[in-house]
Amino acid sequence: MNDVFHALGDTTRRRMLRELSEGEKTVGELAAPFEMSLAAASKHIKVLEKAGLIRREARWRSRVCYLEPGPLASAQQWLKQYEHFWTERLDILERLLREEDASKTPNREGDDP
Amino acid sequence: MNDVFHALGDTTRRRMLRELSEGEKTVGELAAPFEMSLAAASKHIKVLEKAGLIRREARWRSRVCYLEPGPLASAQQWLKQYEHFWTERLDILERLLREEDASKTPNREGDDP
Numbered sequence: 001m002n003d004v005f006h007a008l009g010d011t012t013r014r015r016m017l018r019e020l021s022e023g024e025k026t027v028g029e030l031a032a033p034f035e036m037s038l039a040a041a042s043k044h045i046k047v048l049e050k051a052g053l054i055r056r057e058a059r060w061r062s063r064v065c066y067l068e069p070g071p072l073a074s075a076q077q078w079l080k081q082y083e084h085f086w087t088e089r090l091d092i093l094e095r096l097l098r099e100e101d102a103s104k105t106p107n108r109e110g111d112d113p
Numbered sequence: 114m115n116d117v118f119h120a121l122g123d124t125t126r127r128r129m130l131r132e133l134s135e136g137e138k139t140v141g142e143l144a145a146p147f148e149m150s151l152a153a154a155s156k157h158i159k160v161l162e163k164a165g166l167i168r169r170e171a172r173w174r175s176r177v178c179y180l181e182p183g184p185l186a187s188a189q190q191w192l193k194q195y196e197h198f199w200t201e202r203l204d205i206l207e208r209l210l211r212e213e214d215a216s217k218t219p220n221r222e223g224d225d226p
Contacts, residue, residue: 002122009118014191021195069198076192078127082134083189085182 001078004071007051012036013044017067020054024066027056114191117184120164125149126157130180133167137179140169 007013016030031041045065048054052071056063120126129143144154158178161167165184169176 001127002124005118005122009115009122011115014114017195021198067195067198069195069202072192072195073199076189076196079185079189079192082130082180082182082185085134085180086186089182 001074003051004053004075007047007053008075010044010047012041013048016044016048017053017072020065020067024064026062026064030065114187116164117166117188120160120166121188123157123160125154126161129157129161130166130185133178133180137177139175139177143178 008017012034015033019025019030019033027042027045028038030045031038034041045054045056049056052068054065055068056065121130125147128146132138132143132146140155140158141151143158144151147154158167158169162169165181167178168181169178
């Protein structure tokens, strides 16, 4: 999990994952949208690979990268244990809004002209 | 998001969050389960604080730390965009298991003694 979260802690690497979520890409294609050398892009790709977030595979004349969703699923699983914190907050907010709504509804006839 | 994922990329910091999910704690209480100096623990706490994952508040004679779930919710939200990758895989797995099950069910009478 350390490698996974470390890999996700960088804007470029998160954008690379986004790109790969649309389909496999060569290293060149993956590096193209970023203003950086192929060497710098390659470093980011290696961090993603080490975390198991992407895999590289040899194809005929080139190597392609593709997304490996397993570690993202594990990260989401880890975050799930905290979910009740925000769902509880949303429940409270919803109740408050409902109470506010209810207090605005006229209870007695003749209150409004 | 860089700060949040960076903060989560460390076992000690993830365990500290786990501790705080059970209730607020002083820095001393938070550092106690870990075999490290108070200074080292304090460094980790600062990383969590910078990422907005925890807050520190002065109480009568001490300062307590408590969990701030907002950034965890954002991290989960970010991961959600990839969710279809593993839910699709689970769907495929479920279909395969069902097909296997169906093929095991005897269709013709007299097959079994």
